[in-house]
Amino acid sequence: MKRLLISTTLITSLFTAHTFAQENNMDTLVSAAKKEGAVYSVGMPDSWANWKDTWTDLTKNYGLKHQDTDMSSAQEIAKFAAEKNNATADIGDVGFAFARVAVAKGVTQPYKPTTWDSIPNWAKDKEGHWALAYTGTIAFISNNNLVKNPPKTWADLLNGDYKVTVGDVGVAAQANNGVLAAAYAMGGDEKNLKPAIDFFGKLAKQGRLSFTDPSVANLEKGEVEVAIMWDFNALNYRDQIERDRFTVSIPQDGSVISGYTTIINKFAKNPNAAKLAREHIFSDQGQINLAEGYARPIRTEVKLPKEVQDKLLPNSEYANVHPIKDFKAWEKSASQLPRQWQENVLINQQ
Template sequence: MKGNHMKAVKLSAIVLAGGLLLAGCSSSGDEAANANANANANAGSEASGNQAASGNEAANEDNPSIEQLAPLAEQEGKLSSVGMPDSWANWKDTWADLKSKYKIEHTDTDMSSAEELAKFEAEKNSPPDIGDVGIAFGPLAEEKGLTMKYKTPFWDEIPDWAKDDDGDWIVGYTGSISFLCNNTLVDQCPTSWADVKAGAYKVAVGDVTKAAQAQHAVLAAALAFGGDEKNLQPGLDFFAELAKRERISKVEPSVPNIQKGEVEVALLWDFNALGYRDQIDAAKFDVHIPSEGSVISGYATVINANSKNPNAAKLARAYILSDEGQINLAKGYARPIRDSVKLPDDVSSKLIGGEEYANAKPIQDFKAWENALKELPNAWLEQVQANVK
């Protein structure tokens, strides 16, 4: 777990700039793309370099290709990251590739998105080179002057919502709020919010007062019923109705509780839900994206403006966005940001079909979301939690 991001603050520290992910990359929790055809899933590092150099944007001095970066990064020979532990989103395979292909030794310190930026700010003499933060923390890092610009050769394939216009931050993988259902406890597992409303089981949401994953669940419901980050009331109304019908579970949707059969249906980031499913027993669980609507968020790499190994950091970002890097992330259930990457069958078969993401929407106004998060805890306590029994 990324410091606990997988739970809540980093894929919303991914979203809170104070708050995804969420289920986030590390300890605090934090946001959408589908994986489809066209690139060679087994391409080697040379192919990646060629693809990068001849791809969407010509390599130049400001945005060098993998081939151009490789000898410079090898000279530096090391890379330090924060919030990118081996166990999170299968980072271990990417670090292993950077070592075997480019002789780069890697170290990581796991922490939340907010902690990452604090470390960038405080440690100028021996700073970390790169971090992975909830998307809302990307603009914050840029505002603070903590980031180094680098677009990578895959720039044109990254959706506008998932990148800064100058390359100060770029989302590498996404997460969307999903339903995890124990099909041994529920007669008909939900694929829509309407299914949930019509059911008789309890729904585990998590702690909306502090967990980004749970907060995004409210936003997901709001989006499904006509609201947005400026108007969470439709989502609050949905959960308030469930609470009045005694259908909000008091149980935290954690692996131990799910494993013990104490959770019937849970609202989780898709990568968490899929990981929990396979960790416990894939045959017992169904995972779906709500058909009427959900929220999609992501984690973004930020390269430290004071990095001592800037070429290794840029190479790492480029590799993360390469076919091989995107496949590595998908092996950890994180959804690649690049649609063109063709995932191996054994990897894609473990993910949710791309068609289910048709109504998953990214946050459009992070300032509005940040403001909404200031009000959400009290609104949840008054409108929903007060009716939970």
């Protein structure tokens, strides 16, 4: 009898998930999410792209408890795959290049929010397994107290006398895209990262690569001179600490514009709460929440309040940014990056 009950529950759950994905039955979804009562995320901390306001909204509007464990895109996918039916996470946020990896590994489930049609086709999976909620562009953040001439280009960066941190290359999407941005600026692309590898190899030979985590705490303590990171993180950290203490700029000789997507764990214990979270993220308010965190919303028709718009960098900074066009090539390059980084960059570190 117990085995029959479990099987019936599983069938009902699968049928309900399919119904939600196809029909966007909001009343049913909200009711089911409230019964679950909680949503557990990975890689969606309060300080990243202002996820804090989204979690606050979900608690206030639907009574959902929330907890996040911060980790990289690769770690999120590995966690979903390793835990399977013992899942401790319901939803995660991964870099664009990792979206297809997650689907290929069979750790995601689809859900199309009611605003699905207003998401550009290039930014979503046709089955609903992933969709970019916001875009980011690789930027420089410089501590004005430590760096006399903040870099505006990659060429400036190479000619400086300060240490540069790019984060955990080969693991974190932000760091990988930092390498790709440098490649674009130096004549490379998704298929050819060699110009960037050579560039960072030169920095390493100068003894100028820093392995300090470019976190807000380390920036505040003055342990980071120049960091390469997404514009939304750099602007957020700058304003959290002291606006005049840091310079944030998009490298004018080339950068990459990409984005992040939620992935809902195929094995989630709270699948409906995860789907409701995605629904809210793509709502007008959810998109404004992201912009409050300096992330540019994917739904461009959402009107941002002036005070939110003013927090972002001017459009003129983005004249020489490149979207990723060949994702298969980028996936291949990103998979080879850890070894290339070890053999051609870290080996040269002075």
